[in-house]
Structure formats: structure tokens, C-alpha cells
Amino acid sequence: MADRDDILNALPQTGKKARVPVPAPPLPSLTSDAMWQIFGARLEELGGRLGTLEDVEVILSRPHVIDQESATRLGRQPGGVPIWEAEVGVTTADLAVAEIGSLLISTGPGRPRMASLSPVVHVVVMPKERIVATLEEAFARLSDRSTVMITGPSRTADIEHVLVRGVHGPGDIVVVPV
Amino acid sequence: MKAKPVNHPAVEAFARQLAETTRDSVRATSVKVIESRKARLVDAFPDLEATRTQASQIKDFVLANISNLLSQLEMKCRLNGVQVHWAKDAESARKIILDICKEAAPDGGTIVKAKSMATEEIHLNKHLIDVGYNVVETDLGEFVVQIDNDTPSHIVAPIIHKNRREVAKSFEREGLGPYTESPEQLAAQARKHLRERFVEAKIGISGVNFAIAESGRLVLVENEGNSRLSTTAPDTHIAIMGLEKLLPSEADLPLFLKLLAGSATGQRMTVYTHLISGPRRKDEDDGPTAVHLVILDNGRSKVLNGPYKDILKCIRCGACSYVCPVYRQVSGHAYSHVYSGPLGAVLAPALEGIEALPELAKASTLCGACEEVCPVKIPIPRMLLQLRDEAMRKGVAENPIPWTLFTFGATSGLRWRTGLKMLPMARIAKHPLKDGWTEFRELPKKEGRDFRKWWNGRS
Numbered sequence: 001m002a003d004r005d006d007i008l009n010a011l012p013q014t015g016k017k018a019r020v021p022v023p024a025p026p027l028p029s030l031t032s033d034a035m036w037q038i039f040g041a042r043l044e045e046l047g048g049r050l051g052t053l054e055d056v057e058v059i060l061s062r063p064h065v066i067d068q069e070s071a072t073r074l075g076r077q078p079g080g081v082p083i084w085e086a087e088v089g090v091t092t093a094d095l096a097v098a099e100i101g102s103l104l105i106s107t108g109p110g111r112p113r114m115a116s117l118s119p120v121v122h123v124v125v126m127p128k129e130r131i132v133a134t135l136e137e138a139f140a141r142l143s144d145r146s147t148v149m150i151t152g153p154s155r156t157a158d159i160e161h162v163l164v165r166g167v168h169g170p171g172d173i174v175v176v177p178v
Numbered sequence: 179m180k181a182k183p184v185n186h187p188a189v190e191a192f193a194r195q196l197a198e199t200t201r202d203s204v205r206a207t208s209v210k211v212i213e214s215r216k217a218r219l220v221d222a223f224p225d226l227e228a229t230r231t232q233a234s235q236i237k238d239f240v241l242a243n244i245s246n247l248l249s250q251l252e253m254k255c256r257l258n259g260v261q262v263h264w265a266k267d268a269e270s271a272r273k274i275i276l277d278i279c280k281e282a283a284p285d286g287g288t289i290v291k292a293k294s295m296a297t298e299e300i301h302l303n304k305h306l307i308d309v310g311y312n313v314v315e316t317d318l319g320e321f322v323v324q325i326d327n328d329t330p331s332h333i334v335a336p337i338i339h340k341n342r343r344e345v346a347k348s349f350e351r352e353g354l355g356p357y358t359e360s361p362e363q364l365a366a367q368a369r370k371h372l373r374e375r376f377v378e379a380k381i382g383i384s385g386v387n388f389a390i391a392e393s394g395r396l397v398l399v400e401n402e403g404n405s406r407l408s409t410t411a412p413d414t415h416i417a418i419m420g421l422e423k424l425l426p427s428e429a430d431l432p433l434f435l436k437l438l439a440g441s442a443t444g445q446r447m448t449v450y451t452h453l454i455s456g457p458r459r460k461d462e463d464d465g466p467t468a469v470h471l472v473i474l475d476n477g478r479s480k481v482l483n484g485p486y487k488d489i490l491k492c493i494r495c496g497a498c499s500y501v502c503p504v505y506r507q508v509s510g511h512a513y514s515h516v517y518s519g520p521l522g523a524v525l526a527p528a529l530e531g532i533e534a535l536p537e538l539a540k541a542s543t544l545c546g547a548c549e550e551v552c553p554v555k556i557p558i559p560r561m562l563l564q565l566r567d568e569a570m571r572k573g574v575a576e577n578p579i580p581w582t583l584f585t586f587g588a589t590s591g592l593r594w595r596t597g598l599k600m601l602p603m604a605r606i607a608k609h610p611l612k613d614g615w616t617e618f619r620e621l622p623k624k625e626g627r628d629f630r631k632w633w634n635g636r637s
Contacts, residue, residue: 003264003265003266003270003475004264006266007248007264007266007421007473007475007479008245008248008249010475010479010480010483011244011245011248011421011479011482012241012242012244012245012482012483012487013245014242014243019239019426042446083464084373084377100446100447101446101447102447102451107458107459107462107463107465108461108462109461109462109463110463111462111463112463112464113406113410113463113464113465114410114411114464117403117406117407117410118407118411134432135432135435135436135447136429136432139428139429139431139432140429142428142453144393144455145455145459145462146452146453146454146455146456146465147453147455148406148450148451148452148453149447149450149451149453150449150450151445151446151447151448151449151450151451152449153449154401154402154403154449154450155401155402155449156318156319156365156401156402157335157401157443158317158318158319158322158335158336158337159318159337159340159342159345159361159364159365160203160206160207160341160342160361161206161207161210161211161335162342162361164361164362164365166365166369167318167365167368167369167402167403167404168316168369168372168373168402168403168404168406168407169402169403169406169407169449169450170403
């Protein structure tokens with residue numbers, strides 16, 4: 001801990017420069033349908049898509065894992081194959097963010113982090129009322145648990161700036177409003 | 179006789195030897211990113227100028243209150259169950275990390291790494307490999323850098339200097355799969371190879387993009403998913419951050435996340451924004467059981483007390499490199515430091531001392547493009563001038579002969595006036611200053627009246 005005191009003592013002690021408040025951007029008043037429309041368009045730009053419960057049934061023919069909440073909504077058993085073998089992960093999300101097409105997913109009981117990460121397809125079963133217009137609104141309602149915000153499929157442009165999807169995380173995202 | 183090229187780093191010499199393919203790929207990517215970046219930021223922020231000012235002021239606040247904010251971060255992290263360590267220099271940081279690794283994986287084994295400039299700065303990989311760990315870079319670009327025994331040439335796009343054929347040859351050599359020039363197939367080969375490393379690793383090491391003082395939350399952003407896998411699959415997660423990477427509160431995040439994504443890659447938002455609130459809780463299914471945070475000084479407290487402190491407002495978007503005419507010609511390796519581009523030309527000598535890198539600040543045309551694109555408005559050109567000045571005053575930089583002559587002439591009124599009178603002779607004389615310049619050009623003739631005569635004679 002010697003390093004700690006050395007560092008803190010070496011830092012400038014100017015302090016007390018007034019904090020600039022970040023003005024909250026005006027909140028657009030959008031209907032849920034309008035927000036879902038924007039969200040769908042953004043998701044498509046990113047390479048994901050909106051889907052239906054019928055799509056989910058087809059996708060679930062592949063080896064999969066399902067988190068607790070979406071299992072209940074789909075009338076299926078939670079869990080599934082060992083996580084590294086799963087080709088499909090089905091989860092719910094805390095919030096969808098319309099303006100940027102993002103999904104916020106927190107951890108918690110029955111909500112494994114890996115389900116949205118290691119499979120090649122990520123299906124999000126999303127209750128329709130859990131959508132907000134802006135990132136600012138979403139972050140005002142963050143869970144205090146570890147949370148990931150997912151904005152489209154996994155991607156890289158490391159090789160010659162050519163876009164490739166699904167490099168480590170899922171290359172396909174299907175969001176199913178319910 | 180010609181002016182000597184700058185000697186350290188040999189930026190000019192490097193640029194001359196640079197393979198054409200390298201220069202082409204650096205320039206092509208830079209242009210693409212800068213175009214998409216501009217469109218995206220203008221679209222995301224109705225008043226981009228005001229937004230940059232706001233972000234800049236928040237970072238000013240952080241630097242002015244850094245001691246208090248770090249204490250607050252430490253306390254909040256501890257409450258979240260994160261173990262906090264302080265490292266005053268690279269050696270101390272390496273020892274802390276090695277001790278954690280020895281406890282978490284005493285028999286060696288695989289360590290998966292997410293992209294982190296702080297770990298590059300302290301040369302962590304080499305030390306962990308030397309004691310027997312199998313350290314694997316998992317970001318696609320960094321993985322290529324590692325198997326080629328190379329170094330990153332851009333802080334966001336580490337293999338901007340390589341083309342797909344070079345990557346394909348490396349993968350074929352390492353046995354990842356058959357030669358292919360398809361970036362999709364190359365990425366798939368890397369995914370398959372690296373997935374096995376994620377399964378076997380007991381330790382994951384990452385950097386930190388933002389640490390939130392108010393909540394103790396560590397924020398990591400990335401596009402591939404390798405950073406999430408590195409910090410989720412292994413039982414132990416070690417995060418290392420430069421001590422300036424703070425934000426006061428979570429309410430500041432939306433602004434900075436949008437600015438970083440737009441500035442770095444022209445995206446509306448980075449694919450994965452990982453907000454880490456500590457290790458796995460008792461009722462959670464997965465995630466690391468131990469999370470360590472190493473807060474790194476390594477020269478930063480010294481920089482904060484000096485004239486270059488504003489460089490520590492940097493959020494590492496890399497836009498200044500993409501837009502820099504010098505960077506586009508010479509690529510990142512010419513800067514001979516882990517931090518390259520205009521940012522590196524200031525940060526590297528600020529951290530290491532001007533004596534270590536006296537010529538780096540000269541690798542700039544002072545065109546000002548870097549400051550124009552900087553999301554937190556860092557006055558890079560002003561600091562480059564200050565660094566040049568410091569190098570001259572301390573006598574550590576070489577002054578090319580024409581400038582030495584110019585300085586001699588320009589610092590005395592008599593010598594200057596005599597010089598002006600003799601200037602027309604330069605057209606006929608063969609002398610050192612003209613060499614090179616007059617190969618393709620004519621020196622201008624003196625035309626019209628003499629300004630000084632007119633000035634002195636006016637009533």
C-alpha cells in the first residue's frame with residue numbers, strides 16, 4: 001500500500017473546480033409503437049432483426065440454452081446444453097434503447113452472462129413495454145448489478161477495414177417483442 | 179549538404195523504408211474511418227462543438243479533482259467486492275499482476291487478454307510468458323500482432339499496417355487453417371482457435387475505458403466479444419487502468435460512450451458496453467469469482483503537475499492518428515513507442531521525459547487537424563510546440579543546420595538587416611540552404627520597393 005500513498009500525495013491537489021452539469025437532452029414523447037419502429041430500423045442497420053415466436057421455434061431446433069424468464073414466456077424448460085456447446089442463447093433484456101438499437105441485459109438469478117455471448121445466435125425475448133427512447137433514459141434506470149449493453153451483432157474491421165460479423169460473440173441477433 | 183534527418187526516432191528514415199503496401203493500407207483505412215466518423219458525429223450530436231466543449235470540461239473536472247475521485251473510486255470498488263491495487267510504476271504493476279496470477283493459477287496455464295494499451299505500456303505479456311504462462315491476445319488484430327511478434331501500429335486498429343494476404347499467411351503458418359483471402363473465413367479461423375483458449379483459461383486480463391467514481395463501476399467497450407469473454411469466462415479477472423481514466427458519475431456515460439464510438443470507428447455505439455459491478459454474486463450463475471483493479475501511475479502524476487497535463491484528458495479514440503498527415507505517411511511504428519500518432523507524440527515524451535524522446539514532437543506539420551477532431555479538445559499542436567521548445571532549451575534535440583543559421587541571423591537586428599541586403603545574391607550563389615529546394619524551383623526575384631526604406635522614409 002506504500003504505492004497508494006505515494007501516488008495520492010504526488011497528484012495535484014487543486015480540487016474544487018466546479019462540476020459542469022450535463023444538461024439532460026429533451027425527452028422525445030414517442031409512443032411505444034414509434035419507439036419499436038425506430039429500434040427495428042436501427043437493429044437492421046446493425047445486421048440484426050426483429051423476429052416472431054414462430055421464428056424462435058425454428059431456431060430452437062439447434063442446441064441451445066434459455067434463461068429463466070424467457071423460458072417461462074416461451075413455456076419451455078430453462079437451461080439446456082452445456083454453455084460452450086450451445087449454438088443458440090435465448091435471454092430476456094432489461095431495456096431496449098430505440099435511438100441506437102441497443103439492449104441492456106443485467107446479471108441476476110437465472111440470467112447467465114454467457115447465454116448472450118458464446119453462442120452464434122442470440123435470441124432476445126423482449127416484453128414490449130421495456131423500451132425507452134434515449135440512452136440517457138436507459139442509463140438513469142441501470143441495474144446496480146453487472147450489466148452489458150449490446151448494440152448489434154459481434155463485429156470486427158481489423159482486416160483491411162472490412163466488416164465481418166460474429167467474430168467472437170453472436171453474429172446473429174433476433175429480437176422478439178412479446 | 180542537407181539537413182540531417184531527425185535521429186531518434188528515425189521518423190524520416192522509417193518513412194523512406196516503409197513498404198508501399200503498408201503505406202497504402204494505413205492511408206486507405208485512415209481515409210475511410212475519418213469519413214464515416216464525421217458523418218456519424220454530425221448525425222448524433224446536433225451541436226457537436228458544444229458537445230466537445232462539455233466533454234472537455236468534464237475531463238477538466240476529473241483532472242482537477244483526481245485525488246478525491248480516485249479515493250472515491252477505491253472505496254466504491256471495495257464495497258462492490260473488487261480488490262484494488264495501486265502501482266506507481268511498470269515494475270510495481272507487473273509484480274502485483276504476477277502475484278495475483280500465481281495465486282489464481284499456481285501451475286501456469288492460459289491467460290486470455292483483451293486489448294489494453296496499459297498492458298502494452300508496462301510490457302506485461304513478456305513478463306508473464308517468461309515465468310511460464312501462456313498469454314494469448316484475443317482481439318483479432320492484437321492476436322495477429324502477437325503471432326507475428328509485431329507491435330500494434332494504431333491504438334484502435336492494431337494491424338492497420340497489414341493486408342489480408344499477410345494475415346492469411348500468418349494463420350496458415352500457425353496452423354489455424356488453409357490459406358484464404360476472405361476476411362470472414364480468417365475471422366472464423368481465429369474464432370475457433372481462440373474459443374479453446376477461453377474455455378481453458380483461469381485468468382483474464384483487460385484494460386478499462388472508463389471507471390466511474392460515483393459507483394465503482396468499470397466500463398469496457400469493444401466490438402468483437404473477446405473482451406467480454408476474457409472478463410466473464412475465467413474465474414479471475416484483472417483489470418488495469420491508467421489513473422486518469424475516470425468519470426465522475428454514471429450520468430456522464432451516455433455522452434462519452436457516444437463520443438468514443440463515433441470518434442473511434444464512426445459507429446453510433448460500440449457493440450458491447452460492459453459495466454462491471456464486481457465479481458459474481460452468490461445468486462448469479464456465472465462470471466469471475468474474483469475481480470482485481472490495478473490503478474497505474476507510471477509517470478502520470480508527474481504529467482499532471484506539468485505543462486502537458488491536458489494530454490491525460492485523452493479517451494483513446496485514435497481519431498487524431500487517422501486524420502494526421504504525418505501518421506498516414508509513416509504509420510504508428512515510426513513513433514517508436516506504444517502510444518503513436520499525435521497523441522503519442524505528446525504522451526510518450528510527457529511520460530518518459532523529453533530526454534528519452536527529444537525528436538518525436540518534430541514528427542508533425544502542426545496543421546491542427548488533430549485538435550479539430552479531438553472529442554475532448556486537447557490542444558495537441560500547442561503542446562507539440564512546447565515540447566520542441568523544451569527539447570531545445572534542455573539541449574537534447576538536434577537543430578538542423580539551416581535553422582541554426584537562421585536563428586543566428588534572426589536574433590540580432592544588425593545580422594538580420596545585413597542578411598536581407600545580401601539575400602538577392604542567393605539567386606546566383608551556390609550555397610547549402612538552396613540545395614534540394616532549387617532542384618525543382620527558382621528562387622523568387624526581388625521585386626518592387628524596399629519596405630524598410632519606405633517605412634523609415636514615410637512622414
